[in-house]
Amino acid sequence: MAKGKNIESRNVQITDEVCRPLYGRTSKSWFLGFSFGIVGILFGVYGIYCTLFKGIGTWGLDRTIGWGWAITNFVWWIGIGHAGTFISAILLLFRQKWRTGINRAAETMTIFAIICASIFPIIHMGRIAFAFYTIPYPNTRNLWVNFNSPLLWDVFAILTYFIVSLIFWYIGMIPDLAVLREGKARKFKRKIYSLLSLGWQGTIFDWKRYDKIMILLASIATPLVISVHSIVSMDFATSIIPGWHSTIFPPYFVAGAIFSGFAMVQTLMIITRKVLNLERHITVKHINSMNKIILLMGSIVAFAYFIEIFFAFFSGNEFEEFMFLNRATGPYAIWFWIMMFCNIIIPQFLWFKKIRTNIAVTFVFSILINFGMWLERFTIVTTSLHRDFMPSNWTIYKPTFVEVSLFIGSIGLFITLYLVFLRLFPIISFSEIKHQNLENEE
Amino acid sequence: MKNKILILHSGNEKEFIEGIEFIENLGFKINQFYSPIPINRFQNNRLHKKTIIPAVGLIFGILGAIGGFTLQYWVNTVAYPLNFGGKPLLALPSFIPVIFECALLSSAVAMSIVFFAKRKKKNPVVIDNLLSKDEFVAVLKRNSEMEKNVDVWAKQESFKLNVIVYDD
Numbered sequence: 001m002a003k004g005k006n007i008e009s010r011n012v013q014i015t016d017e018v019c020r021p022l023y024g025r026t027s028k029s030w031f032l033g034f035s036f037g038i039v040g041i042l043f044g045v046y047g048i049y050c051t052l053f054k055g056i057g058t059w060g061l062d063r064t065i066g067w068g069w070a071i072t073n074f075v076w077w078i079g080i081g082h083a084g085t086f087i088s089a090i091l092l093l094f095r096q097k098w099r100t101g102i103n104r105a106a107e108t109m110t111i112f113a114i115i116c117a118s119i120f121p122i123i124h125m126g127r128i129a130f131a132f133y134t135i136p137y138p139n140t141r142n143l144w145v146n147f148n149s150p151l152l153w154d155v156f157a158i159l160t161y162f163i164v165s166l167i168f169w170y171i172g173m174i175p176d177l178a179v180l181r182e183g184k185a186r187k188f189k190r191k192i193y194s195l196l197s198l199g200w201q202g203t204i205f206d207w208k209r210y211d212k213i214m215i216l217l218a219s220i221a222t223p224l225v226i227s228v229h230s231i232v233s234m235d236f237a238t239s240i241i242p243g244w245h246s247t248i249f250p251p252y253f254v255a256g257a258i259f260s261g262f263a264m265v266q267t268l269m270i271i272t273r274k275v276l277n278l279e280r281h282i283t284v285k286h287i288n289s290m291n292k293i294i295l296l297m298g299s300i301v302a303f304a305y306f307i308e309i310f311f312a313f314f315s316g317n318e319f320e321e322f323m324f325l326n327r328a329t330g331p332y333a334i335w336f337w338i339m340m341f342c343n344i345i346i347p348q349f350l351w352f353k354k355i356r357t358n359i360a361v362t363f364v365f366s367i368l369i370n371f372g373m374w375l376e377r378f379t380i381v382t383t384s385l386h387r388d389f390m391p392s393n394w395t396i397y398k399p400t401f402v403e404v405s406l407f408i409g410s411i412g413l414f415i416t417l418y419l420v421f422l423r424l425f426p427i428i429s430f431s432e433i434k435h436q437n438l439e440n441e442e
Numbered sequence: 443m444k445n446k447i448l449i450l451h452s453g454n455e456k457e458f459i460e461g462i463e464f465i466e467n468l469g470f471k472i473n474q475f476y477s478p479i480p481i482n483r484f485q486n487n488r489l490h491k492k493t494i495i496p497a498v499g500l501i502f503g504i505l506g507a508i509g510g511f512t513l514q515y516w517v518n519t520v521a522y523p524l525n526f527g528g529k530p531l532l533a534l535p536s537f538i539p540v541i542f543e544c545a546l547l548s549s550a551v552a553m554s555i556v557f558f559a560k561r562k563k564k565n566p567v568v569i570d571n572l573l574s575k576d577e578f579v580a581v582l583k584r585n586s587e588m589e590k591n592v593d594v595w596a597k598q599e600s601f602k603l604n605v606i607v608y609d610d
Contacts, residue, residue: 156544207477213553216499432479
């Protein structure tokens with residue numbers, strides 16, 4: 001009997017703790033973060049204004065380097081978006097219990113990361129209206145999109161990924177929204193929760209349908225995780241540029257995406273648990289488990305780096321050999337070596353449990369890995385392009401203030417969206433945590 | 443219109459199931475179960491209704507794949523046949539990514555429409571309140587004999603059995 005009462009009181013406590021940020025006063029740290037986010041967005045608005053009204057001539061691109069920071073940022077954000085679905089879908093299918101504390105934050109991160117990523121290809125078109133021509137619909141001359149192009153596959157893959165992730169995220173929130181509609185929030189807020197909970201009744205049949213659709217969506221989302229970044233990698237791999245033209249790219253990009261995505265989830269979870277006092281729900285055990293996956297993915301990425309270098313020299317292709325020597329010793333060598341340090345050396349420290357369970361060190365590592373993974377995309381894009389087959393084409397790429405503003409803007413948008421979400425919706429799926437507790441009890 | 447319902451509720455899953463078994467052993471029927479969290483044992487044993495969600499997912503997945511292929515086939519060979527470096531117009535391997543994405547998208551969207559479309563009338567407020575307090579609830583089929591015994595059963599420690607009057 002006493003045991004039963006313990007579960008009851010613990011369940012009530014879980015709801016109270018997770019929902020406290022939704023009812024209470026906004027904290028100073030939230031306002032601070034929100035202000036940073038808004039300032040970032042203002043930079044982004046300036047960047048978009050310049051790009052749209054003056055053209056992409058305001059970027060540091062030229063005839064040799066047609067893709068610069070924009071594609072780097074795009075691939076980075078898409079990669080970050082991968083871990084959300086990975087945590088939610090793949091770990092759900094494998095019945096990994098530790099996912100419950102972090103899955104909502106990871107899914108939310110996915111949605112916002114894809115929104116940030118989508119900004120870059122759209123504005124890169126110069127005129128936003130041109131984005132319409134990526135939709136499979138004939139224009140006035142009956143000209144269709146090219147279905148043989150990986151760039152079009154990207155449109156299909158990312159749109160599908162976004163929609164499926166959105167459905168998965170939303171359906172996962174419905175039981176919690178139904179609890180919130182009866183909660184302590186203001187009347188207007190409760191009405192919104194009621195509307196969003198879509199008449200969830202909580203009957204056994206509702207739960208059965210819920211379980212079924214979540215498992216099925218997870219089964220759909222899992223191959224999507226693999227397909228999206230494989231297709232993104234084909235944007236590069238199907239070209240003939242040395243450094244891009246490589247069959248190892250799809251698995252290498254998928255591993256890199258999960259690696260950077262987990263690092264971003266780690267950064268967000270460490271901040272969230274501290275700011276919202278959720279240490280009881282986002283525990284050191286979660287951080288430790290995520291660090292193990294970061295270590296695994298980091299090792300796969302390191303292996304891919306070495307294989308890439310090996311192929312370049314083993315192939316006997318002088319352009320490939322030159323490209324790798326240029327990466328390691330050319331004008332961008334400093335960024336290449338920082339990338340190597342962040343993506344290969346740093347994760348290897350995670351073999352030690354003491355480091356894996358140290359929150360402060362993990363936080364610094366997650367930021368370094370995020371930076372390293374951004375540099376990886378920069379290295380792939382820029383160092384492969386800036387010295388191509390003809391030395392007369394060689395050039396040095398430097399981003400302009402407009403490009404930097406766009407990147408800062410995307411980070412600002414991400415921070416703002418995440419913080420607004422924290423104030424309006426529960427960042428932890430409390431119905432799942434309660435279920436988990438019940439199972440643990442048995 | 444004033445209505446009466448008989449509900450059994452408990453904050454503890456084990457006690458709730460014991461209560462349900464107690465009521466069922468006496469030969470009374472239960473109309474509906476409500477739970478704040480998924481309870482697998484209930485789903486397996488009681489109210490064994492089938493859901494069409496998996497079938498819809500499969501059918502629309504196949505339709506999506508056929509649609510994706512048909513669109514690409516028609517565009518590339520009929521509507522606007524373009525020669526891309528001598529590649530065949532019906533370049534099947536390059537159709538696979540779009541076919542794959544169309545299948546998954548169509549399946550996911552169709553399943554979610556079925557999931558969202560299955561809206562029923564609102565719960566009585568009392569049930570929503572109990573659920574938000576993490577109580578497990580069962581609504582019993584009304585029965586005059588049962589109503590007479592409510593007071594006796596209410597003395598059970600493990601679960602609560604209440605007659606609740608609400609506006610329909």
